Amino acid sequence: MSTLISRVPPSVQGAALHGVFALPQPLRRLLAGPPIRRDGLELALDAQLLLRMMALSDISLSSSSAEAARIRTEASRHVLGGAVVSGVRTRNLNLPAAQGTLPARLYEPRGLAPGSPLLVYFHGGGWVIGSVDSHDGLCRYLAAQAGVRVLSVGYRLAPEYRFPTAADDAFAAFRYATANAESLGADPAAVAVGGDSAGGNLAAVVCLDALREGGPRPVFQLLFYPATDPSVRRRSRDLFADGFFLTDEDMTWFIDHYCPDVESRRDPRVAVLLAEDLRGLPPAYVATAGFDPLRDEGNAFADRLREAGVPVVKHQHDDLIHGFVNFIGLGTRFREAVAEAAGALCTGLALRSRANVVDLFGPTA
Structure with missing residues (x-):
């Protein structure tokens, strides 16, 4: 699935991601899944939803080479960025x-x-x-x-x-x-x-x-x-x-x-x-x-x-x-x-x- 999504232009991925975050809270919770708790802490819904969406995309930090990681980082800002x-x-x-x-x-x-x-x-x-x-x-x-x-x-x-x-x-x-x-x-x-x-x-x-x-x-x-x-x-x-x-x-x-x-x-x-x-x-x-x-x-x-x-x-x-x-x-x-x-x-x-x-x-x- 992630390979398929990575073929979608970053601008389209970004629009879809912002659309997901604009959904009503119950739908965002449904997409994110049950609350995640660890070390006595509970992850924010916004953070959990973003992690779920990242798991479906090609957004990550390290890569096979520094150059590949830099290219991926620059592309991801078009996905994650909002209005100027x-x-x-x-x-x-x-x-x-x-x-x-x-x-x-x-x-x-x-x-x-x-x-x-x-x-x-x-x-x-x-x-x-x-x-x-x-x-x-x-x-x-x-x-x-x-x-x-x-x-x-x-x-x-x-x-x-x-x-x-x-x-x-x-x-x-x-x-x-x-x-x-x-x-x-x-x-x-x-x-x-x-x-x-x-x-x-x-x-x-x-x-x-x-x-x-x-x-x-x-x-x-x-x-x-x-x-x-x-x-x-x-x-x-x-x-x-x-x-x-x-x-x-x-x-x-x-x-x-x-x-x-x-x-x-x-x-x-x-x-x-x-x-x-x-x-x-x-x-x-x-x-x-x-x-x-x-x-x-x-x-x-x-x-x-x-x-x-x-x-x-x-x-x-x-x-x-x-x-x-x-x-x-x-x-x-x-x-x-x-x-x-x-x-x-x-x-x-x-x-x-x-x-x-x-x-x-x-x-x-």
Whole structure:
């Protein structure tokens, strides 16, 4: 069946999928099947329905080769994506890197004043797949909902570029953003970093690098189910090894491509959870998913941040799966989770923006 469906154009698959999600709740429950419960948690209907539809299609993360996986990922965004978020202008850029340039895209909500905060965003995809395009819908949504500029960065991917290339690219992109904030329309004193999964890993690593290297530091970190320690197999990886989008096999495939040297997987620029000292890192919002193999290491990182005295909000979305930031064009439950994160981002950045300091504490007429 999946082979037959994979022959249907992605646009047609997408229309059918959105039609399924528009059905009345009883019909969606009938299609999804009885509620799934594991580890004391119950999977959201939206997530369960999406997994059922994925099982009938050709949507998966790993593949026979990195190139094949990338092609599949780009095709799946036409299936999973929703309507384009309005009111956001975009501009494609090329950022300088150690060798050549990195593709990037700047998202600017219409009417946003110059000198507003900026989020530098790193897409997920196990350091192997994903792109600026694959996360276009998410970045538009964050820009519009949080009222901030977003700079989405296309770092170089493994296995062509293995560790530490992606980490180096991410830090270079952050340094570019702070050095050129005014030309990007942003406040150089209110630049944050964010990312999902492998991108969340890179965002956290940028915070560590900035602290060690000196110079400008991110003022906030927005982390969606970040990969924080590939050197240890935690309980959630066994609990949700298969059937919940990101699989145990996918995780092995990704890290083998990005960091094949097993000893290097304990390097804090891969396993940020193992960094000796997290004191001085910026405030964080860490969102994890209850039915995600990465759940426990994301939660552990949030806990270590708190122990180090870093202000952190940790929210485990008990009923969601890995990848939920890419599904906001579908069920409302996915949008609810990302809307909460956008609110946290807006608050965290507003408190550090010079423009807002003037608004809040300046003399009144």
